[in-house]
Amino acid sequence: MDLSLSTRTVGDRTVVEVGGEIDVYTAPKLREQLVELVNDGSYHLVVDMERVDFLDSTGLGVLVGGLKRVRAHEGSLRLVCNQERILKIFRITGLTKVFPIHTSVDEAVAATD
Amino acid sequence: MATVELRFSALPEHVRTARLVAAAVARRAGVDEAVLDEVRLAVGEACSRAVGLHTSNDIAAPVRVLLIEDEKKFSIEVGDEVPTASGPAGARAGGVPEGGAESEPEGEDEMGLAVISGLVDDVEVTSGENGGVIRMSWPTAPAAVVP
Secondary structure (H helix, E strand, C coil): CCEEEEEEEECCEEEEEEEEEECCCCHHHHHHHHHHHHHCCCCEEEEEEEEEEEECHHHHHHHHHHHHHHHCCCCEEEEECCCHHHHHHHHHCCHHHCCCEECCHHHHHHCCC | CCCEEEEECCCHHHHHHHHHHHHHHHHHHCCCHHHHHHHHHHHHHHHHHHHHHHHHCCCCCCEEEEEEECCCEEEEEEECCCCCCCCCHHHCCCCCCCCCCCCCCCCHHHHHHHHHHHHCCEEEEEEECCEEEEEEEEECCCCCCCC
């Protein structure tokens, strides 16, 4: 399965809905999307990962890169994820301390800090 | 010999194929369903790392994956052909291939290994003058009796 990406704006947040597999082959597409959003002035991102079937360290690297970019503009990058197998990867790499992870898009959009 | 041996050109698009094959063979070997996600992720990480090493060192040889079914365990060996003259594996140029100036390769190789060691209890990373190998294994349940 390939990667699917769609974005929408909710208030001052930009929600990026990601579906499919984020791996060494598809991660550059996600990176491109995040870079483009930041370049276009979207500094508060919510990445909805509910439809992600697979995530590896390349995908983690892209998310960390996205976080670094938005932080340079005092922005935020929040994740939405309830899938245990995806959450596990954030836990074993210690990235649960780096990313705010929410259970719903509504919760992530409403979050301030 | 290995139960199944896979060789693929060191390109990112083939890593998914390696994951699918490894998971299919692992399932057949009797690896618990709950662990298959870990097998898939670990072999994907090992293959991504090997692809990155081949690409950054300009090596045309394929990445090889051995899937080995033993009586009580299922093992995977992912081998690259990036030689190490001496010293630790970290001495090799590593990283995932990237296109464009926006790449952030730093630390991704280490992150891949971190994921593998976080996931797999039995893992061994070796490197030598013929290249490096990541060996991983998982216990298997006794084979179901085929009627």
